[in-house]
Structure formats: C-alpha cells, structure tokens
Amino acid sequence: xxxxLLIARSEYLRRVLTKGFLxxxxxxxxxxxxLFVLPAVLGSLSSDDAERRVAILDESGRLYEAVAAAxxxxxxxxxxxxxxxxxxxxxxxxxxxxxxxxxxxxxxGRGEASVYGRSGGGLTQLDDVRDAVRGAVRDxxxxxxxAPDEVQAVLAERPRVRSVTVTEDGDAxxxxxxxxxxxxxxxxxxxxxxxIYGQLVMRGVIEEKQNxxxxxxxxSVRPFELLMGKVLGIGAVGLTQVVxxxxxxxxxxxVLGPVLALFxxxxxxxxxxxxxxxxAAGGAAELPFDVGAIGALLTPGFLTVLVLCFLGGYLFxxxxxxxxxxxxxxxxxxxxxxxxxxxxxxVPILFLQPMLDQPDSxxxxxxxxxxxxxxxxxPVRAIATDVPVWxxxxxxxxxxxxxxxxxxxxxxxxxxxxxMYGKKATFGDLWRWVRTA
Amino acid sequence: xxLALRLDHVTxxxxxxxxxDGVSFTAEPGRLFGLLGxxxxxxxxxxxxxxxxxxxxxxxxxxxxxxxxxxxxxRMGYLPEERGLxxxxxxxEQLVYLAQLKGMERVAAERSVRAWLDRFGASExxxxxxxxxxxxMQQKVQFVSTVAHDPxxxxxxxxxxxxxxINADVLQETIxxxxxxxxxxxxxxxxxxxxxxxxxxxxxxxxGRVVLRGTVTEVKARYGRDTVxxxxxxxxxxxxxxxxxxxxxxxxxxxGRAELRLAGASPNDVLAAALAGGADVTQFGVHxxxxxxxxxxxxxxxxxxxxVVSSPTLDAETAPPxxxxx
Numbered sequence: 001x002x003x004x005l006l007i008a009r010s011e012y013l014r015r016v017l018t019k020g021f022l023x024x025x026x027x028x029x030x031x032x033x034x035l036f037v038l039p040a041v042l043g044s045l046s047s048d049d050a051e052r053r054v055a056i057l058d059e060s061g062r063l064y065e066a067v068a069a070a071x072x073x074x075x076x077x078x079x080x081x082x083x084x085x086x087x088x089x090x091x092x093x094x095x096x097x098x099x100x101x102x103x104x105x106x107x108x109g110r111g112e113a114s115v116y117g118r119s120g121g122g123l124t125q126l127d128d129v130r131d132a133v134r135g136a137v138r139d140x141x142x143x144x145x146x147a148p149d150e151v152q153a154v155l156a157e158r159p160r161v162r163s164v165t166v167t168e169d170g171d172a173x174x175x176x177x178x179x180x181x182x183x184x185x186x187x188x189x190x191x192x193x194x195x196i197y198g199q200l201v202m203r204g205v206i207e208e209k210q211n212x213x214x215x216x217x218x219x220s221v222r223p224f225e226l227l228m229g230k231v232l233g234i235g236a237v238g239l240t241q242v243v244x245x246x247x248x249x250x251x252x253x254x255v256l257g258p259v260l261a262l263f264x265x266x267x268x269x270x271x272x273x274x275x276x277x278x279x280a281a282g283g284a285a286e287l288p289f290d291v292g293a294i295g296a297l298l299t300p301g302f303l304t305v306l307v308l309c310f311l312g313g314y315l316f317x318x319x320x321x322x323x324x325x326x327x328x329x330x331x332x333x334x335x336x337x338x339x340x341x342x343x344x345x346x347v348p349i350l351f352l353q354p355m356l357d358q359p360d361s362x363x364x365x366x367x368x369x370x371x372x373x374x375x376x377x378x379p380v381r382a383i384a385t386d387v388p389v390w391x392x393x394x395x396x397x398x399x400x401x402x403x404x405x406x407x408x409x410x411x412x413x414x415x416x417x418x419x420m421y422g423k424k425a426t427f428g429d430l431w432r433w434v435r436t437a
Numbered sequence: 438x439x440l441a442l443r444l445d446h447v448t449x450x451x452x453x454x455x456x457x458d459g460v461s462f463t464a465e466p467g468r469l470f471g472l473l474g475x476x477x478x479x480x481x482x483x484x485x486x487x488x489x490x491x492x493x494x495x496x497x498x499x500x501x502x503x504x505x506x507x508x509x510x511x512r513m514g515y516l517p518e519e520r521g522l523x524x525x526x527x528x529x530e531q532l533v534y535l536a537q538l539k540g541m542e543r544v545a546a547e548r549s550v551r552a553w554l555d556r557f558g559a560s561e562x563x564x565x566x567x568x569x570x571x572x573x574m575q576q577k578v579q580f581v582s583t584v585a586h587d588p589x590x591x592x593x594x595x596x597x598x599x600x601x602x603i604n605a606d607v608l609q610e611t612i613x614x615x616x617x618x619x620x621x622x623x624x625x626x627x628x629x630x631x632x633x634x635x636x637x638x639x640x641x642x643x644x645g646r647v648v649l650r651g652t653v654t655e656v657k658a659r660y661g662r663d664t665v666x667x668x669x670x671x672x673x674x675x676x677x678x679x680x681x682x683x684x685x686x687x688x689x690x691x692x693g694r695a696e697l698r699l700a701g702a703s704p705n706d707v708l709a710a711a712l713a714g715g716a717d718v719t720q721f722g723v724h725x726x727x728x729x730x731x732x733x734x735x736x737x738x739x740x741x742x743x744x745v746v747s748s749p750t751l752d753a754e755t756a757p758p759x760x761x762x763x
Contacts, residue, residue, distance in 0.1 A: 215519065
C-alpha cells in the first residue's frame with residue numbers, strides 16, 4: 001500500500017474507532033433534536049393528548065352540531081341543557097373540563113360565547129374552541145343568508161404567503177429568511193469544522209513530536225508523506241462526521257417537519273386536507289417558511305460546491321496548522337503562531353450578514369472568490385443568490401492554487417520543524433526553514 | 438542478505454555550525470560497529486543522515502552500494518535515543534503499522550511482530566495500549582519496532598539507557614544474535630564499557646570529525662600497554678605520593694585497588710613504590726588503557742589538533758538544537 005494512504009488509514013481508524021467519535025456524531029444532532037423538538041413534543045404530549053370533557057349549552061339551538069364537528073378529536077363533546085350554575089359546579093368538581101355557553105345572539109352578530117374552565121388549559125385550548133365557534137357561527141349565518149357554496153368555500157380559504165427568490169434557473173426557492181438561517185448555519189458549520197479539524201491535525205503533529213515517535217516515522221517515510229497522510233486521514237474523519245450528520249440530519253428533518261408544524265399551529269392538517277388545511281382543522285398558523293423548502297435549497301450543485309469548499313478550506317488550513325504544530329513542542333506554545341491562521345477564518349464570519357443581505361455587491365463577489373475567505377463565503381453567497389458559474393469555477397481554482405501553495409510552505413516548515421527541539425520557533429525561523437532547500 | 442554501510446566524506450552544516458565534517462567509515466555485515474562521541478559530537482546528526490531523515494550537504498551515505506533514500510530506509514531499523522511510541526495505540530496494532538511503513542505486508546508484519554513479542558515473553562501485550570505498560574516494557578516494544586521488519590542494518594542509539602540489568606542482558610543477547618545472523622549493527626553510545634564489551638569496530642567522533650577509527654583490538658593496541666592495575670592490602674600512602682609526584686594518573690581508585698595510567702613512570706617504578714610504601718600487593722598487571730581513557734585522550738587530541746578552520750560561531754537562530762548532536 002502507498003505509504004501516504006497507509007498513514008491516512010491509520011490516522012483515520014485511530015480516531016474513528018473511538019467512543020469519543022461515536023459520541024460526537026450522535027450527540028450533536030441529538031442535542032439539536034432535544035433543543036428544538038423536545039419542547040414541542042412535550043408540549044403536545046401534555047396538553048393535546050389528554051381527553052377534554054366539554055359540555056355545550058347551546059341557547060341558539062342551531063350551533064351545537066357545527067361546533068361539535070369542528071372541535072378537535074380530543075374534545076369529548078356533549079350537549080347540555082343544565083343551568084349555568086350546575087355546569088360551574090361540575091367544572092369545579094372536575095367532572096367537566098370546559099363548559100361552553102353559546103347565546104342565541106351569536107347568530108345575530110352580537111353577543112359572545114363564554115368558555116368556563118378551571119385555570120390552565122392554555123392558549124391552545126382556547127384557540128381551538130375559538131376557531132371552532134367562529135367557523136360554526138360563520139357557516140350557520142352564511143347558510144341563513146343563502147350564500148352560495150362558492151362563497152362559503154372562498155371564505156373558508158386561508159391563503160398562504162411565501163417569499164420567493166427569483167433565480168436564473170427559473171426555480172423559485174423559498175424565502176429570504178430561510179436563506180439567511182441556512183446561510184448562517186452553513187457558514188458557522190464550515191468555520192467550526194475547519195477550525196476543529198485543523199486543530200486536530202495540529203494536535204496530532206505536536207503529539208508525535210512530544211512522543212518522539214516522529215523520528216522513527218521519519219526514518220521510514222518522507223516527511224511529506226507523513227504530513228499528507230495525516231492531513232488526509234483526519235480530513236476523512238471530518239468528512240465521515242459531516243456525512244453522518246447529514247444522514248442523521250435528513251432523518252431528523254423528516255421528523256422535525258411535522259413536529260414543527262405541530263409546534264407552531266396546533267394539530268397537523270389531516271392527510272388529504274391539503275397544505276391550506278381547512279376551517280375544520282382550526283387553520284394551522286403559518287410558519288415563516290416551508291420546512292420542505294430546505295430540501296429545495298440544498299440542490300446537488302450547491303452541495304457539491306459546499307463539499308468542495310469545505311474540503312479545500314480544510315486542506316488549506318490543515319496543512320498550515322500542521323506546520324505550526326511541527327514548530328512547537330506543546331500546544332500552549334502554538335497560540336502566537338496560530339494567530340495568522342485564525343484571523344482569516346474569523347473574518348468571513350464577520351461578513352456573513354452583509355454577504356447574505358447584499359450577495360451581489362462588489363465586496364461580496366470579491367470575498368466569495370478570494371481564498372481562503374471563499375471557503376466559507378462562496379457557499380454562503382450561493383445560498384443568497386445565483387452565483388455565476390465562472391465565479392464559482394474561479395473561486396475553486398484559486399482555492400486549489402492556495403492549497404498547493406499552503407502545502408508547499410507547510411511541507412518545508414514541517415520537514416525541519418518535526419526534528420527541532422528545545423527552542424521556541426518564531427516566524428523568522430519558520431521563514432528561514434521555508435527558504436532553505 | 439548482508440549489506441555494508443558506508444559513509445564517504447559526509448558533511449552536514451546547520452547554518453554556521455558544521456555538525457558533521459567529512460566523516461567516513463564503513464560498518465561491515467556481521468560485525469558490531471560502535472559509533473562513539475561525547476555529547477554534541479555529531480553522532481545524532483550522522484545517524485539522521487544514515488537513516489535518510491536528513492541528507493548530507495556533501496559526501497555520500499550508501500547501504501549495500503545504494504545511496505541513502507526511501508529504498509535504504511526499508512532495509513534499516515532505527516532505535517532513537519529518545520524513545521517514542523503512540524501512547525494510546527495498541528502494542529500489536531502499532532508494531533504492525535510501523536513495520537508496514539517499512540514496506541512489509543500486513544500479514545507478514547503481524548506474524549513477525551507476534552514472533553518477536555513471544556520471544557520477549559510479551560505476547561499478552563499485543564492488545565494493550567502502550568501507556569498501560571511500564572517503561573521497561575515500552576523499551577522492549579520499541580526494540581521490536583526496530584527489528585520486526587527484519588532490517589539488514591540495525592541502528593541502536595543508546596539502547597541500554599533506562600533498562601534494568603536483566604532486560605539489558607536480554608537486549609544484549611538479541612543484538613549479538615543479530616550480528617551473528619549477518620546483520621550490520623550500528624551502536625551509538627558514550628558508555629565505553631558497553632562498547633568495549635560488545636563492539637568489533639569503532640569510530641570515535643568529536644566536534645563532527647573522526648578522531649579514531651578501527652577494530653577495538655587495533656585501537657587499543659595503538660595506545661600501547663601504559664596502564665597498570667594494582668590490587669593490594671595495607672597502607673595506600675605510597676599511592677598519594679606517586680600521584681603527587683606526577684608520575685602516574687589515577688583512572689579508578691577504590692579501597693585496595695587502583696588503575697593507573699603511566700605518565701613517565703615505568704610499571705616497575707609503580708610496583709617498587711607500592712612495595713616500598715608497605716603495601717601488600719596481591720595482584721599487579723600491565724595492560725592497554727581502558728577505552729574510556731582512550732576516548733578521553735583522543736577527544737583531547739582531536740580538539741587540539743587540526744582545527745585550523747575558523748571555529749564555527751554559534752548562530753543562535755540556526756544552530757542545531759541541543760539534542761540534535763550528541
């Protein structure tokens with residue numbers, strides 16, 4: 001086996017076959033799920049599933065059927081003719097959860113329905129009752145004035161509003177807000193991954209130097225092979241983690257979609273009722289964006305650019321982090337040498353918002369093409385706007401050139417650095433190592 | 438296959454410092470070659486060029502006629518003075534990996550590693566992480582990593598440092614056995630009694646230059662029989678008088694035993710002085726100086742010798758770090 005691959009394989013297996021890696025892969029999305037989904041699930045479990053006993057005192061004599069039909073399934077509805085006093089007693093004794101009084105004046109456009117209940121029950125319950133009453137009153141009154149079915153249907157409609165970004169492909173992606181959210185998520189994800197995995201490479205180099213095993217390895221393989229093997233192996237660990245998260249994320253999203261809808265707008269519309277839902281379902285509140293549109297935004301083309309940028313950026317930084325690691329004997333000594341590396345990673349984060357707001361400004365175009373900023377800003381810009389193909393190609397080409405330059409410099413520093421002990425290297429030293437053949 | 442290691446006028450410069458200055462020697466197969474020198478003499482710099490970790494600025498390093506490079510790296514095993522292993526990695530996995538880096542196939546590497554661990558009575562370490570082992574055990578593991586790929590050239594830099602006597606014996610037996618199997622063994626040390634006991638040939642370097650080279654017997658013969666060992670009972674005042682007069686130099690001295698290097702006096706003078714001083718001499722011998730003493734003399738001569746070239750000024754920024762040389 002090729003020695004670089006042999007080293008990459010060992011570096012990879014040494015890290016992936018650990019409990020820590022598995023925990024990291026599982027815990028991060030799990031944390032996300034817990035953060036977003038758990039409250040929603042808990043909320044729906046505690047309030048929505050318990051059966052409610054609802055007694056309706058229909059003084060109009062015509063609303064009961066319509067209200068009962070519109071009430072959510074968890075409402076056990078009964079008609080009552082008992083006086084209000086006795087209903088109050090039943091509510092207090094917990095023989096009844098809700099007493100709903102519908103005065104006859106409701107059908108004349110006056111008066112108000114009253115909901116009697118113990119404390120609690122929450123807004124959801126009140127919303128459900130209110131929606132049911134409103135729908136019933138409207139339907140009965142419309143029937144009274146002889147409105148045609150078409151009019152009733154029109155009134156029952158809940159038109160949705162979505163924001164649309166026009167692209168050259170003619171496809172309409174959903175929403176500026178969605179783009180901003182995804183833009184930030186993507187930007188920070190690349191930033192964190194490059195940083196974490198770059199540092200992992202550096203730590204690996206320092207460890208080998210501290211262990212002194214590097215001398216043994218250097219008597220078996222060329223330093224460049226060791227450097228590349230390490231960078232590639234740890235990069236593969238990063239890619240494995242990202243792919244694992246992607247798969248888990250897709251699964252989570254599939255679960256998250258309906259739950260989010262539940263969370264934001266009461267019961268999900270029954271199948272067949274359509275996206276618009278219906279009056280009967282109580283009308284789901286609108287999300288600021290369609291969860292399904294996330295999928296539409298993550299096109300294969302975009303994902304390709306994303307992965308290439310992440311890989312290019314990782315390789316660029318990992319090579320330089322390795323060079324820094326080779327020049328020091330312990331991690332704490334690396335801080336000062338790392339500064340010129342961390343700055344260009346942090347800068348793009350500052351430009352995330354301007355980039356998403358004005359993706360076609362000159363500054364945005366330049367930063368999205370210029371390495372190493374492009375590693376973060378090109379994918380982010382691709383979310384906000386349609387990046388011309390030539391710009392993407394140029395950015396990726398420049399990134400490749402930057403990587404080759406970085407690995408060249410890194411290899412020269414690394415070759416000398418791994419054998420140096422006893423003295424803290426300065427930038428002057430590093431530069432001298434680069435120059436000497 | 439047996440391959441000779443040849444260094445031909447090898448020179449290595451670190452900035453302004455001449456770490457290795459025209460060093461030449463040949464280590465023959467089936468012989469134990471001692472590379473000696475005080476700390477900072479250029480031993481490690483030399484070894485690094487032999488192992489192709491660095492390359493000489495001038496001169497050539499060849500193994501079996503092949504210039505040092507990836508090809509020769511496969512055929513050598515190197516035990517550095519500063520030991521090191523991946524601490525979290527399992528012993529077996531690690532040794533197989535290191536052997537694979539030397540170009541061995543996985544299956545063959547596993548077989549060889551198991552055989553060597555068996556030999557050291559360490560089979561049960563195979564699945565253990567290195568940092569679960571004691572220092573001495575780690576040393577053995579490191580030794581296995583040096584020889585598991587059956588190298589033609591074995592380089593041991595201070596192999597016995599930190600080993601208890603029992604383990605040192607085991608190691609010594611193994612090294613001697615490697616020699617008997619026709620391997621070329623390079624042994625770097627500044628522990629002269631070990632070199633004297635083990636090595637066939639030696640090369641002494643000081644300040645980057647060869648100051649002494651040859652077989653151990655030859656080198657010792659070159660320095661003549663100018664050392665006496667006296668074992669005696671009774672008074673030892675005569676010894677102080679003898680030393681005070683400058684006729685001899687004490688190499689070692691203990692109660693009832695003294696090793697003296699003659700400086701003007703003859704062996705007879707020493708014996709006469711001892712008898713005259715009332716000592717009860719039980720044994721008296723004349724022999725070549727111990728290697729330690731030869732080493733000291735040669736280094737001192739080397740320093741005084743032909744260092745006409747302006748002594749290298751130490752450029753703080755490019756000087757090799759302390760441990761490079763030594």
